[in-house]
Amino acid sequence: MKFTTLGRITAALLLSAVSFGLSSCSGTYTVGFLYVLSSRGSATDPNGTINEYGIDYQTGSLLTLASSGQSTEGRNPTNLVVSPNQKNLYVINHDDSTIQWLKIGTDGKLYPQKVTQLDGIFPTGIAISADSGYMYVTFTYRKTSLTANSGPGGVEVYKLGAPDADGGIAIGAAVTTGGNNYFPVGLNPSGIAVGPNLSNTSISDINNAACVTTPANCSSFVYVIDQDPTTFNNLLVFKRDIGTGALTPIGNTVIGSAASQGYLSGVTASSVAVAPRGVFVYVTDSASNQIIGYTVNGAGALTAMTAGPFATGSLPVQMTIDPRGKFLYVVDQNDSNIAGFVINASSGALSASGTGRTVLDGTRPTCVTVENALGIYLYTSNFDSGNVSAFQLNSTTGTLSKIRNSPYPASAAPSCAAAVANGSHATELIQ
Known part of the structure; x- marks a missing residue:
């Protein structure tokens, strides 16, 4: 959005009275953009759609963009990820086994670029390394010459290209291992998270550019969750x-020809998250209504938090950690609420934050995200009610307050959401 000269002067005068200056939002009231997937197509178009919203700087309220409702160019989109430079959006289409790449314009509009066909079948999770070097995608079945749905799942790793003039990052060739275009995991992988690049000599050195120029001086770990019903140890560490970009199993992780085992993840691992500094890892167990937490040592091995597991509401399905690494939020699908936790900076232990559990103004939440420009606006996608709930979080206590006019309408059956910052911000939290 662009202002006329008079509009810019008026906006500057209006914002001079508030604590955040207009300059911290690049001359616009839009602090960021929110993208929400709609997984259900129609009789005439089976593909999913992407809802596009602008995030108001002062209130966190959502404004639907004129370009909203673009096709995902594939059926049943279930997950999405934003590139670290905030210029690209990648969507996985579960039923078509594809990845859609879209560029993000300065006005928040999405510009479709290319659709990549996966080698595996039915993707479930997607993540990008903090250095923008590689993309990681979990899938359910491996292809063989005998049948399309054979064997346990895997992780496809793609080399990402250098940013173009617009910041666009194309998906390159798959990384191969042992003649295959994937790294094997176990049965029914359901999610993946990539930790930051950590210096091997300084615990305070996170995502330093030197990690890319001299990889041997740094470490990075990848976490995959399976849903193998024969074991409770479905958290795999690489x-x-x-x-x-290659993956090597470490610690308790043992990759078998069919089943694989790692660290305790409960009965049904539903999501995995890594704290921004890479020292804590959390897994939601949707069957036992709990979060299992781990600390990460220098070699990547995990140690269970003695204060855990941590109780949630009914059927926790997805979680997020705020950009400051202070709070964890999880959506409880059966209760249609969101639970907030304070993360102990020393131990990683979780305790209820602010008001604890907050009832949503939508039903059957599927995903939760916090925008990373100011780090104070939180959104959930609500599958059954077809809308988006919006909250402002207190950066001191983690308490959530409903944003005016929430919930906001979305297309049918929203499955997940992600936010990007709009330009540069004085309070920007992007690493």
């Missing part, structure tokens, strides 16, 4: 080669 060391990520920063230079090649």
